[in-house]
Amino acid sequence: MPADTANAYTDTDAGGRAQGRATVGTGTTADELIRFDRVTKRFGSNTVLDSLDFRVFPKKHVTLIGPSGSGKTTILRLLMTLLKPDEGTITVDGTPLSHEERNGKLVPAGEKHVREVRKNMGMVFQQFNLFPHMSVLRNITEAPVQVLGMSRDEAAERALELLDMVGLKDRSDTYPGRLSGGQQQRVAIARALAMRPKVLLLDEVTSALDPELVAGVLDLLRDIARTTDITMLCVTHEMSFARDISDCVMMFDEGKVIEFGHPEKMFGDPEQERTREFLSAVL
Amino acid sequence: MNWDWSAVDAFLPRLADGLLVTAQALALSALLAFGLGLVWAVAQRSGPALVRGPVAVFTEFIRNTPLLVQLFFLYYVLPEWGLTLSAMVTGVVGLGLHYSTYTAEVYRAGIEGVPRGQWEAATALSLSRGRTWGVVILPQAIRRVAPALGNYVIAMLKDTPMLFVVGVMEMLGEARQFSSETFLTVEAVTVVGIAFILLSCPASFLMRTLERRLAR
Numbered sequence: 001m002p003a004d005t006a007n008a009y010t011d012t013d014a015g016g017r018a019q020g021r022a023t024v025g026t027g028t029t030a031d032e033l034i035r036f037d038r039v040t041k042r043f044g045s046n047t048v049l050d051s052l053d054f055r056v057f058p059k060k061h062v063t064l065i066g067p068s069g070s071g072k073t074t075i076l077r078l079l080m081t082l083l084k085p086d087e088g089t090i091t092v093d094g095t096p097l098s099h100e101e102r103n104g105k106l107v108p109a110g111e112k113h114v115r116e117v118r119k120n121m122g123m124v125f126q127q128f129n130l131f132p133h134m135s136v137l138r139n140i141t142e143a144p145v146q147v148l149g150m151s152r153d154e155a156a157e158r159a160l161e162l163l164d165m166v167g168l169k170d171r172s173d174t175y176p177g178r179l180s181g182g183q184q185q186r187v188a189i190a191r192a193l194a195m196r197p198k199v200l201l202l203d204e205v206t207s208a209l210d211p212e213l214v215a216g217v218l219d220l221l222r223d224i225a226r227t228t229d230i231t232m233l234c235v236t237h238e239m240s241f242a243r244d245i246s247d248c249v250m251m252f253d254e255g256k257v258i259e260f261g262h263p264e265k266m267f268g269d270p271e272q273e274r275t276r277e278f279l280s281a282v283l
Numbered sequence: 284m285n286w287d288w289s290a291v292d293a294f295l296p297r298l299a300d301g302l303l304v305t306a307q308a309l310a311l312s313a314l315l316a317f318g319l320g321l322v323w324a325v326a327q328r329s330g331p332a333l334v335r336g337p338v339a340v341f342t343e344f345i346r347n348t349p350l351l352v353q354l355f356f357l358y359y360v361l362p363e364w365g366l367t368l369s370a371m372v373t374g375v376v377g378l379g380l381h382y383s384t385y386t387a388e389v390y391r392a393g394i395e396g397v398p399r400g401q402w403e404a405a406t407a408l409s410l411s412r413g414r415t416w417g418v419v420i421l422p423q424a425i426r427r428v429a430p431a432l433g434n435y436v437i438a439m440l441k442d443t444p445m446l447f448v449v450g451v452m453e454m455l456g457e458a459r460q461f462s463s464e465t466f467l468t469v470e471a472v473t474v475v476g477i478a479f480i481l482l483s484c485p486a487s488f489l490m491r492t493l494e495r496r497l498a499r
Contacts, residue, residue: 080407129404133422143408195408215344
């Protein structure tokens with residue numbers, strides 16, 4: 001892998017304060033796909049993310065690791081606008097999530113603006129969250145038809161291609177309740193991809209699966225990582241998977257990125273004692 | 284007490300007229316109760332604060348005043364303000380509005396029963412608020428509470444005789460009129476009572492069956 005994909009990068013914020021910022025990939029600010037600027041998120045008195053800065057360039061695969069409660073999932077949920085940050089700015093493909101420009105003035109983002117930015121992202125959840133009252137096919141076609149304005153036929157054709165890719169082409173008329181957890185998660189992956197997102201957010205997608213079903217889902221995601229241009233942000237406890245697909249691994253602790261880098265370095269020779277402790281506990 | 288079978292014979296055609304009116308009033312007011320109840324429930328869950336407050340006060344007010352008083356109000360007080368409703372319209376609006384405050388609670392429970400992950404998945408797919416409600420949340424919520432809604436239809440059926448007070452000639456109204464003409468009160472009122480049993484027992488059974496099927 002090129003040496004530049006995960007580099008310690010120092011830039012200067014608006015206040016002129018030099019800061020270390022976790023950066024995945026290279027390019028100018030205009031190329032950035034995801035950017036967190038001093039993002040803080042609290043739940044009550046508990047600060048889950050503490051003035052977090054990082055940026056990710058297109059086509060990169062980033063894995064977020066760290067002890068539970070370290071804020072990894074919160075990052076995905078903030079990006080998907082399931083949560084709002086208390087402070088700081090999140091920018092996706094150059095567009096801020098929290099505000100928009102209207103008549104030359106910056107105003108808090110409206111529902112329409114947020115939905116527009118959201119279209120860049122797809123998310124796969126730990127608990128699948130398929131719609132139980134819709135067939136597998138309808139689960140996948142609903143959003144492309146409603147949101148992207150695809151015709152039913154076109155959406156169905158594409159959904160069948162995706163189902164073929166995830167190995168469930170013959171189950172398109174089945175309802176989610178009749179599928180195994182692993183099959184449900186593959187449908188959920190197909191559903192997310194049907195929206196042609198630039199970023200795929202994977203939130204502990206194998207944590208709720210029976211052990212024998214994990215490998216199939218991870219193999220599918222490896223394929224997607226290898227064969228598509230999609231940018232991935234992945235929270236997982238599957239370290240060998242993280243090593244295989246990642247351009248960068250970010251280690252979180254207490255709401256901050258304490259170390260990041262190429263998986264070879266992160267898993268082989270981490271600098272931080274905290275990272276070493278965490279990895280020896282999970283590997 | 285004398286029981287006169289010929290009186291039953293004479294009353295049955297009138298009962299049939301009353302039954303038709305009961306059925307119409309029930310069908311229309313049930314539709315109103317289901318529709319309005321949904322509006323209250325959705326407004327309270329996702330409407331702006333300016334809507335939520337008044338809706339909460341209004342539904343609480345309706346639920347805590349007797350149906351009979353509401354019917355009198357609609358029929359005798361509204362005309363004072365220039366709004367005169369026919370007996371049937373008064374009955375349908377009164378019964379439907381009253382029960383909409385109960386169905387609203389049923390819908391609310393159903394909506395709260397839909398897992399949060401369903402909302403999140405809809406958000407993650409960029410579905411609009413309308414589509415999220417319409418195709419994701421409500422179909423699941425209503426399926427859950429269909430038996431409870433059905434039970435309110437049965438309760439409404441048993442409240443239809445109240446419409447008689449504003450002059451809707453439903454079954455009890457026909458019985459009262461029949462007895463005032465013939466002085467055969469016992470037969471007419473008894474027949475009406477039996478008619479209600481014959482209607483509500485199978486309906487309750489149907490709801491229980493539905494409940495069991497949906498529970499599976």
